[in-house]
Amino acid sequence: MTTLADTDSFVSALRAQAQRYHDRHPFHLRMNAGRLSRRQVRGWVANRFYYQENIPRKDAAILANCPNREVRRRWIRRIVDHDGTAGDEGGIEAWLRLAEAVGLTREEVLDQRHLVPGVRFAVDAYIVFARTRPWVEAVASSLTELFAPDLMAERLAAFERYYPWIDPGGLTYFRSRLAQAPRDSEHALRVVTEHCRSRDEQARAVAALSFKCDVLWSILDAIDHAYPD
Numbered sequence: 001m002t003t004l005a006d007t008d009s010f011v012s013a014l015r016a017q018a019q020r021y022h023d024r025h026p027f028h029l030r031m032n033a034g035r036l037s038r039r040q041v042r043g044w045v046a047n048r049f050y051y052q053e054n055i056p057r058k059d060a061a062i063l064a065n066c067p068n069r070e071v072r073r074r075w076i077r078r079i080v081d082h083d084g085t086a087g088d089e090g091g092i093e094a095w096l097r098l099a100e101a102v103g104l105t106r107e108e109v110l111d112q113r114h115l116v117p118g119v120r121f122a123v124d125a126y127i128v129f130a131r132t133r134p135w136v137e138a139v140a141s142s143l144t145e146l147f148a149p150d151l152m153a154e155r156l157a158a159f160e161r162y163y164p165w166i167d168p169g170g171l172t173y174f175r176s177r178l179a180q181a182p183r184d185s186e187h188a189l190r191v192v193t194e195h196c197r198s199r200d201e202q203a204r205a206v207a208a209l210s211f212k213c214d215v216l217w218s219i220l221d222a223i224d225h226a227y228p229d
C-alpha cells in the first residue's frame with residue numbers, strides 16, 4: 001500500500017544524493033587541483049564526448065515515453081541545446097571546440113578511437129535506462145544536474161588557472177552549462193515532485209538519481225584507469 005509522502009523530505013532525499021556525485025571522484029579532484037597531464041585532459045575530453053553526443057538520444061527517449069504535452073514542450077529544448085540550430089551550434093559542437101582547444105582533432109574524437117569500453121558501457125546504460133524505465137524515473141535520473149553548477153564553476157576556474165595551454169575559447173561549453181544546468185534541473189525537479197506523490201514513486205526517483213550517480217562515477221573510473229599518467 002502506498003501512502004502520500006511530504007515533498008520536503010522527498011526533495012531532501014534527492015539532494016542528499018549529492019554525496020555520491022562525481023565532483024568527489026579522485027579524477028575530478030586532481031583535475032580541479034591542476035594535477036592532470038595533457039594526456040589525461042585529452043583522454044577525459046575525448047571520452048566525455050561519448051556522453052555529450054548521446055545526451056540528445058537519452059532526451060529523445062524521454063520524449064518518446066512521455067504522454068504529457070506540457071513536459072514535452074519544455075523537455076525538447078534540451079535536444080536543441082545540445083544539437084544546436086542554424087546560427088547557434090549547440091553543446092555538441094562546443095564540446096568539439098573544447099576538444100580542438102586541448103589539442104585533439106575533431107576526427108579523432110568523432111571516430112571514437114579513444115573511447116574506452118567502460119565509458120561506452122556506462123553511457124549506454126544511461127540511454128537504456130531512459131528508454132526502458134517509466135519516463136518520470138528517467139527525468140529523475142537527470143537531476144545530477146542539480147549538483148553540476150558548482151563543479152562547472154570550479155572546473156572553469158581550474159582550467160584557466162592551471163592549464164594555460166588550453167585555448168580559453170574552448171571553454172564556452174562550460175560557460176553555457178552554468179546557465180543551462182540550473183534552469184533544466186529546476187524544471188526536472190518540479191516535474192518529479194509533481195508526478196511522484198507516493199512513497200514508492202519517490203523511492204524509485206531517488207533510486208534513479210542514485211543510478212545516474214553510478215553512471216557518472218563509472219565514466220570517471222574508466223577514464224582514470226585508462227590514463228594513469
Ligand SMILES: O=C(O)c1cc(C(=O)O)c2c(n1)C(=O)C(=O)c1cc(C(=O)O)[nH]c1-2
Nearest residue numbers: 055091141142143144145147148151177216
Ligand atoms: O561535466 C559534468 O560534470 C556534467 C555533469 C552532468 C550531470 O551531472 O549529469 C551533465 C553534464 N556535465 C553536461 O554537460 C550535460 O549536458 C548533462 C546533461 C545531463 C542529463 O543527465 O541530462 N547531465 C549532464
